[in-house]
Amino acid sequence: MSAKKEAALAFERSFGSAPEGVAFAPGRVNLIGDHVDYNDGFVLPMPLSVGTAVAWRARKDDRVAVTASDLGSETLEFHLAEEPPVKSGWHSLVHGMVSVIQAQRPVERGLDILIKGDLPRGAGLSSSASLCVAIGRAVAEASGFDDMTPEDIARLAQRVEHIYAGVACGIMDQMAIAAGEPGAAMLLDCRTLETESIGLPEDWSVLVSQSGVTRELVDGAYNARRAECESAARKLGVESLRDVDPITLSFAKLDEVDAKRARHVVGEIERTRAAAHAIRNCAISDLGELMRFSHASMRDDFEASHPEVDRKVERLNEIIGSKGGARMTGGGFGGAIVSICHASVTRDVLNAIEQESDDRQLVRALN
Ligand code: GLA
Numbered sequence: 001m002s003a004k005k006e007a008a009l010a011f012e013r014s015f016g017s018a019p020e021g022v023a024f025a026p027g028r029v030n031l032i033g034d035h036v037d038y039n040d041g042f043v044l045p046m047p048l049s050v051g052t053a054v055a056w057r058a059r060k061d062d063r064v065a066v067t068a069s070d071l072g073s074e075t076l077e078f079h080l081a082e083e084p085p086v087k088s089g090w091h092s093l094v095h096g097m098v099s100v101i102q103a104q105r106p107v108e109r110g111l112d113i114l115i116k117g118d119l120p121r122g123a124g125l126s127s128s129a130s131l132c133v134a135i136g137r138a139v140a141e142a143s144g145f146d147d148m149t150p151e152d153i154a155r156l157a158q159r160v161e162h163i164y165a166g167v168a169c170g171i172m173d174q175m176a177i178a179a180g181e182p183g184a185a186m187l188l189d190c191r192t193l194e195t196e197s198i199g200l201p202e203d204w205s206v207l208v209s210q211s212g213v214t215r216e217l218v219d220g221a222y223n224a225r226r227a228e229c230e231s232a233a234r235k236l237g238v239e240s241l242r243d244v245d246p247i248t249l250s251f252a253k254l255d256e257v258d259a260k261r262a263r264h265v266v267g268e269i270e271r272t273r274a275a276a277h278a279i280r281n282c283a284i285s286d287l288g289e290l291m292r293f294s295h296a297s298m299r300d301d302f303e304a305s306h307p308e309v310d311r312k313v314e315r316l317n318e319i320i321g322s323k324g325g326a327r328m329t330g331g332g333f334g335g336a337i338v339s340i341c342h343a344s345v346t347r348d349v350l351n352a353i354e355q356e357s358d359d360r361q362l363v364r365a366l367n
Contacts, residue, residue, distance in 0.1 A: 011055035023137035026051035033272035037170025040242035045176035096164030124335025132157035213334030288325030295327035304332030
């Protein structure tokens with residue numbers, strides 16, 4: 001049964017009658033281009049088939065009543081005018097999203113909401129951006145805000161992460177989720193928000209597996225990396241690291257940490273554009289090479305990997321050989337691994353993932 005159908009049924013069980021509508025937002029996997037979105041660079045994410053469904057029904061009063069059916073049917077209730085809590089998990093995200101919309105245009109009626117998600121949480125697949133975008137879509141549908149664009153919703157969802165979750169994230173996750181096309185990668189220019197949809201060849205597989213390393217204290221480390229990148233950009237006299245080319249960087253006098261962070265970002269932007277080119281040309285071995293370089297850069301220059309993740313990525317790369325590549329994906333410090341491979345090795349890659357993983361949580365983004 002689809003997540004939307006399940007949400008509608010669970011809504012009926014919780015609230016006594018059918019919902020008026022069900023909104024859905026997917027999770028995302030980033031194929032390449034990590035920690036470059038907040039540096040105004042290029043990223044190449046892809047929406048997943050799994051995500052978050054939000055069933056809704058308008059109320060006559062100004063209250064919002066929420067049941068999260070996959071979180072032990074936990075509930076939350078608030079008034080439209082109430083200030084959202086900060087850093088209170090999903091409560092902050094849901095309440096925050098309603099609140100940032102409300103700050104732009106009046107949401108007149110409250111809502112009964114039921115959330116049903118099938119994305120593994122904390123796995124680097126953007127379950128929080130998926131939740132925010134799905135709530136945004138539900139509120140927009142319920143309030144008749146038909147002119148709200150995917151980009152508007154993405155920006156609002158990003159604001160929620162900044163203000164209510166305390167994560168200084170970029171715009172990649174929200175844009176991939178709000179504006180991505182199923183089954184296609186999205187080359188996103190994070191400075192202009194221009195996008196290009198790039199379909200993947202039919203005989204390629206995109207497999208997302210969990211590294212098994214739980215991401216602890218990630219928000220702090222993430223924000224610290226962003227601050228380091230901004231400091232490097234200031235020292236180089238540019239608005240963001242997007243404006244630095246590799247030659248200028250190699251001559252710049254930066255301290256070791258700044259130089260490493262900048263090297264990752266500048267190289268990763270180049271790799272992402274080259275990866276888009278490789279996909280357009282069906283050049284899977286070039287793409288695989290770029291993914292391996294990207295992983296090494298996240299590990300050595302950005303220092304955002306983990307030995308256990310490195311081991312799993314290396315093993316996958318051995319199996320895939322020249323028929324694609326594997327790398328850690330997303331914010332790092334654990335989380336998920338993305339493998340892109342030709343169909344001829346998909347079975348071997350799947351076997352390796354199954355042998356290794358404790359929880360066998362595997363998401364196939366394609367094939
Ligand atoms: C997290 C953030 C994104 C992006 C990635 C790393 O997913 O939410 O904005 O910075 O990490 O690429």
